[in-house]
Amino acid sequence: MVGPPQLRALLFAINALLRKRRYHAALAMLKGFRNGAVYGAKIRAPHALVMTFLFRSGSLREKLRAILQATYTHSWNLARFVFLYKGLCALQSHVQGKTYQAHSFVSAFIGGLLVFGNNNNINSQISMYLLSRVLFALCRLGVEKGFIPEPRLDPFPWFTGLVWGLVLWLFEYHRPTLQPSLQSSMTYLYEDSNVWHDLSDFFIYNKSQPSK
DSSP: OOHHHHHHHHHHHHHHHOOOOOGGGHHHHHHHHHHHHHHHHHHHHHHHHHHHHHHOOOOOOHHHHHHHHHHHHHHHHHHHHHHHHHHHHHHHHHHHHOOHHHHHHHHHHHHHHHHHHHHHHHHHHHHHHHHHHHHHHHHHHHHHHHHSSSSSSSSHHHHHHHHHHHHHHHHHHOOOOOOOOHHHHHHIIIGGGGSSSSSSIIIIIIOOOOOO
């Protein structure tokens, strides 16, 4: 068993290794993997917990399994992506002798294809989450660079009105085009509120409770 002196020596050696600049790129990949796994679990677990118990049917065991599976998938994919992205960026910088802006795009493009290329619910949600933020950022960048005239009035009210108008139109008339989780949320809000039988499923519950 390692005693306190040996343990202190081991920790000293590890810390000395972590401070060596020559290993910085490889160590950054490892820490990126760690941070991706932790962040993915933190983000997905609460979301999966709420969505599963609100909208998913099945036994408690099935619901818990679904939560764990979603959390694992999100955490594992994000950890692998960060590891791969940082590794490819470091490799390109090493080969070309310096860092270029294109390195980020190329590395993330390859990582996205390899890690998030499988069309499933988790990857779809992540990509759509990023898409909305990318479009916002590109609009801001266009204004910053002068490609888009800076608006005199705040365009956000018009933007949000357009988004809500489109999503409700799609829900009412082209529902299968929307993601299943969004369909479930909107069904709860806009369809289930049209049905009730008495006070219990009008105010207390969403739907009538089965009689025992």
